[in-house]
Amino acid sequence: MNPATKPTHAEQPAAHLRLVSDRAGGATPGIKLSGVSKTYRSRDGDVPSLRPLDFTINDGEFFVVVGPSGCGKSTLLKMISGLLPPTTGEVLVDGEVVTRPHGNVGIVFQNALLLPWRNILSNAMLPIDMKRLARDKYLARAKALLKLVGLEGFEKKLPWQLSGGMQQRASICRALVHDPKIMLMDEPFGALDAMTRERMNVELMRIQRETGKTVLLITHSIPEAVFLADRVLVMTERPGAIAAIYDVPMPRPRSLETMSDPVFTELVQRIRKHFFTQGSLD
Numbered sequence: 001m002n003p004a005t006k007p008t009h010a011e012q013p014a015a016h017l018r019l020v021s022d023r024a025g026g027a028t029p030g031i032k033l034s035g036v037s038k039t040y041r042s043r044d045g046d047v048p049s050l051r052p053l054d055f056t057i058n059d060g061e062f063f064v065v066v067g068p069s070g071c072g073k074s075t076l077l078k079m080i081s082g083l084l085p086p087t088t089g090e091v092l093v094d095g096e097v098v099t100r101p102h103g104n105v106g107i108v109f110q111n112a113l114l115l116p117w118r119n120i121l122s123n124a125m126l127p128i129d130m131k132r133l134a135r136d137k138y139l140a141r142a143k144a145l146l147k148l149v150g151l152e153g154f155e156k157k158l159p160w161q162l163s164g165g166m167q168q169r170a171s172i173c174r175a176l177v178h179d180p181k182i183m184l185m186d187e188p189f190g191a192l193d194a195m196t197r198e199r200m201n202v203e204l205m206r207i208q209r210e211t212g213k214t215v216l217l218i219t220h221s222i223p224e225a226v227f228l229a230d231r232v233l234v235m236t237e238r239p240g241a242i243a244a245i246y247d248v249p250m251p252r253p254r255s256l257e258t259m260s261d262p263v264f265t266e267l268v269q270r271i272r273k274h275f276f277t278q279g280s281l282d
């Protein structure tokens with residue numbers, strides 16, 4: 001095994017990431033989960049979805065979660081966003097316990113979920129309107145974000161006039177418009193064709209580099225996970241637990257050629273081995 005692709009302990013970030021965390025100072029930055037578990041109570045009985053999880057995501061890190069269907073990935077994301085309370089344990093964002101939905105996150109789902117009657121700029125401005133923030137303060141930011149994702153000139157178009165990939169780019173702007181520290185992405189490119197998906201991956205890495213956001217992304221695709229991530233968390237079947245966390249020791253910026261790097265190939269194979277018996281990932 002290439003020593004560079006050995007799994008690391010959850011609490012040991014890559015060296016370059018540790019530097020970022022150290023510089024931040026003050027309250028513990030990033031996202032920290034301590035003993036976070038979830039059991040859904042339903043009429044048919046309890047559904048244990050996540051075993052107690054302990055891990056940290058560093059400020060500015062690109063952190064990707066892969067795992068079999070139903071292992072609790074979306075549940076994890078909802079608990080970090082504050083949309084869902086954990087059954088046990090605590091989620092901390094910048095040292096503060098999350099007890100309700102908070103403004104530190106922007107969320108991107110599998111489908112763009114744009115409002116069909118609002119034009120692209122108005123859709124990007126939706127969080128500002130919902131939070132009743134000053135529109136004029138954020139309008140320039142929304143336009144700049146649309147430009148950043150290549151949608152300049154499409155501000156007045158309605159969602160149906162854009163391709164699926166363009167709509168998803170608009171939804172990324174919507175997630176970033178209120179300048180959250182963290183972007184939570186649940187299978188954001190699952191509905192796109194393979195070529196658009198690859199382009200969106202490159203685009204997302206560029207946006208993350210330019211905005212410095214912390215990204216937590218969920219995917220079923222192991223190559224996508226390795227291509228994007230600083231670290232990949234591999235989950236077990238439900239109730240989900242941490243099977244391993246891998247550092248991805250490949251330099252940035254990355255391009256599609258990165259996928260022919262032997263480190264990339266070896267890491268994809270190593271992670272795939274976790275799922276040999278399940279066959280439930282790409």
Ligand SMILES: Nc1ncnc2c1ncn2[C@@H]1O[C@H](COP(=O)(O)OP(=O)(O)OP(=O)(O)O)[C@@H](O)[C@H]1O
Pocket residue numbers: 040041042047048049067068069070071072073074075076238
């Ligand atoms: N509101 C709920 N009530 C009861 N069980 C639920 C509820 N929401 C989710 N579950 C169950 O919890 C488990 C984890 O669900 P979750 O959606 O987090 O998984 P996932 O890993 O995101 O799945 P997928 O990859 O298929 O999207 C599943 O078995 C699901 O059926």
